[in-house]
Amino acid sequence: MVEARNNKSKNLILNLVLGAVILFIAILFWPKSENKTQSNIVDKTKTQIKIEVKRINIRSLPTIESEDLGDVYKDEVYTVLEHVDTAEYYWYKIKTNYGTEGYIASDPNSEYISVISGYVDRTAPTISSSKPFLIFVDDNKNYDEVTCSDEFSTCSLSYEITDSSFITFKATDEYGNTSSKAIKYYNVYNFNKNVNENSSFINAKYTKNKENDKYLISAIYSLNKTIKNQDKSVNYLPQINLYDENFNELEDIIVFYNEFELPSNCINDNNLTLKDEYQNIDLLKGNALCMNFSFTDLNNSVKYIAFGFSGLENFENSNNILANYFSKYYILN
16 A cells, blocks of 8 residues: 555656656747737838727738738737738738738728828829910920929829820829829910911911001911812801910900902902802812901900801711811910
8 A cells, every 4th residue: 555655656756747847848949929929119211000900800912802811909010011002992011020921901091000100102193284274386395384293202294195185194103193184285386477377278378467556467278179169168257266375265356357458369259258250160279268357456465366267068068178277376476
């Protein structure tokens, strides 16, 4: 009986010793606790975020369908390795002190996270112009009046002439955010004493004279092609537009049409109605339609001018070549 008790005591002592050895080995080789916690060190030279809610999932990819790799927790700080903007979420790529690397979903400075250093730029740059439109003189294009700006990064500007009236500008910042803006533009040309416009249909010649505050402008349109009777308009109405320096149309200036005599080679009379003898025959190459305009600008308010004519369509034929014509915009020097 005594021997059995002694054996039992020995076994107990051996078990205690063995347990102590195992515990010592476990303590010796157990990973240090400081390697298992998030450092939360703030580095203002980097873009970092702080978790503001109890828990957010870490995903393997910037999609909610991707693998769940674990969680981040309130008050933890992470350096942003990459950010991806999708239609549904804004994703931050991080790496934890545990070595887990993945994406968490939120929005900049939302209730879920806060940006504590650096900046995650999600704002598009702003495009601005010193005027609501651009003026290009004598085909010299200059875009210096259009600029882009971004509060948190630099931006670059490109442009595309989309039609005869607007240029579409596109601004891109260094994070890839973009914005666009269509700005109206005008091509204007200096109007000295004589200017000419040429096309495959007509040659237009404009002459300007000034007496005190009164302007006299004549227009001669010479045909480059014969226009058969069935293709021509039966009447032409003169048109003129006057604009101030902001390209607002001036409608309070009275304009007189064909106030002074037309050149002798014109085939139309002073009302711009084709002469009777030309109504039923072809208009030949070299024939000229003529008109003149006169107006008084006492306040020197007219900056730009354009003129031309419109025809009463021959509805039986859609090939009415000279039904309408309008000049370029000119600077009324």
